[in-house]
Amino acid sequence: SEAIDAFDDMYAQIKKVFGFASVTRAAACEKTLDAILKTCAEYLPDKLDGAKTFKCEAKRSDKAFPLKSPELAAEAGGAILEALPGLKVKMDDPDVTVRIEVREKEAYIHAGQDRGAGGIPIGSSGRALLLLSGGIDSPVAGYMMAKRGLEISAIHFVSPPYTSERAKQKVVDLAKIISKYTGPINLHVVNFTDI
Numbered sequence: 001s002e003a004i005d006a007f008d009d010m011y012a013q014i015k016k017v018f019g020f021a022s023v024t025r026a027a028a029c030e031k032t033l034d035a036i037l038k039t040c041a042e043y044l045p046d047k048l049d050g051a052k053t054f055k056c057e058a059k060r061s062d063k064a065f066p067l068k069s070p071e072l073a074a075e076a077g078g079a080i081l082e083a084l085p086g087l088k089v090k091m092d093d094p095d096v097t098v099r100i101e102v103r104e105k106e107a108y109i110h111a112g113q114d115r116g117a118g119g120i121p122i123g124s125s126g127r128a129l130l131l132l133s134g135g136i137d138s139p140v141a142g143y144m145m146a147k148r149g150l151e152i153s154a155i156h157f158v159s160p161p162y163t164s165e166r167a168k169q170k171v172v173d174l175a176k177i178i179s180k181y182t183g184p185i186n187l188h189v190v191n192f193t194d195i
Contacts, residue, residue, distance in 0.1 A: 011023070011025060013180075014116075015114055015115070015116055015117065016117050016180060016181050017116070017117055018117045018118070018119035018120060018121060018122055018146060018147050018149070018181070019116075019117075019119060019120060019121035019122075019124075020116030020117060020118070021115075021116050021118055022113040022114065022115055022116050023113065023114050023116050024110045024112065024113035024114065025110060026101075026108040026109060026110035027039050027042075027043035027108070027109045027110070028106045028107070028108055029106065029107050029108075029109070030106065030107065031062065031065060031102050031103075031105075031106055031107040033066070033067065033072075033075065035107070036072070036075075036076060036100060036102075036107050036109065037075060037076065037079040038079075039107075039109050040076050040079045040080055040083070040098070040100075040109055041079050041080070041082065041083040043109055044080055044083070044084075044098060044109065044111055045083060045084055047096070047110075047111040047112060048080070048084060048087065048096055048098075048111060050095075051087065051094075051095035051096045052086075052087065052088065052095055053087065053088050053089070053090035053094040053095045053096075054077075054080065054087055054088075054089065054090070054094050054095060054096045054097065054098055054111075055077070055089060055090060055091050055094045055097055055098070056073040056074070056076045056077040056080070056097075056098045056099075056100065057069075057073055057097060057098070057099050057100070058070070058072035058073040058076065058099075058100040058101075058102070059099070059100070059101050059102070060072070060101075060102040061101070061102065061103045061104060062102050062103060062104055065102045072100060072102070073100065076098065076100050076109075077089055077098075080098065096111050096112055097111070097112070098110075098111045099111070117147070117181070118147070119146075119147035119148060119149070120147070120148055120149030121149060122146055122149060122150070122151055122182060122183050123149065123150075123151040124149040125148055125149030125150050126149075126150060126151070127150060127151045127152070127153070128145055128150045128151075128152050128153075129152070129153050129154070129155055130142045130145065130152045130153070130154045130155070131154075131155055131156075132154040132155065132156045132171055132174065132175060132187070133156070133171070134167055134170045134171055134174070138174075139174050139177070139178045142154065142178050142182060142185075143178060143181055143182065146178075146181060146182035146183075151182075151183070152182055152185060153185060153186040153187075153188065154175055154185050154186070154187045154188065155187075155188045155189075155190060156168070156171045156187065156188070156189050156190070157189075157190050157191075157192040158189055158190070158191055158192060158193075159191070159192045159193045160191070160193055161193075162193070168189060171187070171189075172187065175187045
């Protein structure tokens with residue numbers, strides 16, 4: 001249960017990483033037909049909950065696997081129909097597409113995918129400095145900059161006693177929130193009173 005919670009947290013976080021168009025969870029198993037069919041029957045019922053139609057697609061990176069991709073897809077589809085008799089196969093526009101991938105070391109079974117953050121990986125477009133105020137516009141601008149691949153640092157000007165400690169703390173809190181999407185941010189707080 002604790003490991004599942006940690007995985008759920010990690011999965012939620014990876015959906016915020018720029019550069020991933022989509023993410024999916026998969027069950028890994030031995031790359032034998034028996035193991036693949038057993039994993040399909042055990043792992044997929046939760047993933048197909050509420051679906052009325054599905055189709056199976058298979059891909060073999062390991063060409064030594066004894067079945068060809070269409071044969072593997074047909075076998076897996078049969079195992080799914082046996083485990084979930086209410087489902088129907090629909091090759092055009094199904095509710096869910098089940099994918100079986102036979103790779104070098106293991107086989108992976110997954111159904112559906114979640115939308116990723118998209119964009120470009122952070123740092124691939126250089127670095128930039130964000131003027132971070134206490135409003136909504138500057139954190140949105142920082143998010144958009146990071147989505148375009150910029151690694152950002154932030155700067156905020158304070159003028160005590162004309163600006164309050166609470167206003168500064170709001171900016172620190174905004175930087176923490178945006179860093180969930182942009183990665184670590186160096187926040188430079190500059191005292192502007194004397195100037």
